Amino acid sequence: MAERASQRRNVFHTNFLTPPIVKEAMLALEKFADTKAVAQGGYPQAERCRISVGHPDVMTSNPDVVAALSISGNFRLESCSHGDFLGAILGTGITREKVGDILLQGERGAQVLVDPELVDYLISTLEKVGKVGVSCTQIPLLALEYEPPRTNSFKTVESSLRVDALASAGFKISRTKLASLISSGDVRVNWTPTTKNGVTLKSGDVVSVSGMGRLKIGEIVTTRKGKYAVELIRYL
Numbered sequence: 001m002a003e004r005a006s007q008r009r010n011v012f013h014t015n016f017l018t019p020p021i022v023k024e025a026m027l028a029l030e031k032f033a034d035t036k037a038v039a040q041g042g043y044p045q046a047e048r049c050r051i052s053v054g055h056p057d058v059m060t061s062n063p064d065v066v067a068a069l070s071i072s073g074n075f076r077l078e079s080c081s082h083g084d085f086l087g088a089i090l091g092t093g094i095t096r097e098k099v100g101d102i103l104l105q106g107e108r109g110a111q112v113l114v115d116p117e118l119v120d121y122l123i124s125t126l127e128k129v130g131k132v133g134v135s136c137t138q139i140p141l142l143a144l145e146y147e148p149p150r151t152n153s154f155k156t157v158e159s160s161l162r163v164d165a166l167a168s169a170g171f172k173i174s175r176t177k178l179a180s181l182i183s184s185g186d187v188r189v190n191w192t193p194t195t196k197n198g199v200t201l202k203s204g205d206v207v208s209v210s211g212m213g214r215l216k217i218g219e220i221v222t223t224r225k226g227k228y229a230v231e232l233i234r235y236l
Contacts, residue, residue, distance in 0.1 A: 011054030015097035020191040042066040042113040067116040072109040073134035088129040150236040164197040170215040170232040186210040
């Protein structure tokens with residue numbers, strides 16, 4: 001895409017990508033001096049994003065590649081999960097790559113980020129989520145209701161930066177328990193499953209454990225005794 005964008009002086013867009021792919025792609029695109037790349041998911045904390053790549057002379061502003069929809073209905077008696085909303089959208093024939101994040105709103109329904117080309121189709125096609133009849137309308141991105149993640153930050157001193165050491169300290173469980181979770185595939189580093197206890201972490205890495213949430217590695221300082229003082233940021 002970057003090569004085509006540079007040669008044709010045009011702008012190209014991906015579908016919605018998962019966090020690890022967005023991260024790897026943006027790092028790879030930094031190597032192209034004559035292209036500009038931007039990742040957009042509709043709001044600052046979006047996980048699933050689309051990447052736009054273009055020649056700097058052409059891409060002077062961020063392209064309009066993400067649209068927001070409000071899916072409303074009476075969910076007081078029939079609460080629906082993230083999976084219910086996603087299943088209803090995919091049930092209309094849309095592929096997962098065309099759908100971004102889904103922001104649940106409890107009794108009111110949900111707000112969904114999608115490819116702008118699918119807005120009219122979903123408005124006319126999506127009629128039910130679970131057993132609840134719904135109406136679907138487009139809303140401005142500024143109308144999205146999202147909350148910045150709540151976090152709790154603390155420090156630990158460890159003899160290594162291995163995932164089993166830092167994650168056990170961050171989630172406050174034994175290294176034996178953490179090692180068991182790793183071997184069973186329940187631990188991810190930067191959204192990619194890891195099966196090795198000895199994976200070394202660095203600042204900015206995100207560790208997630210099924211059923212326990214996410215942990216971000218903050219500042220790392222080497223102590224005089226050769227150990228590591230690590231800031232751990234736990235998402236609540």
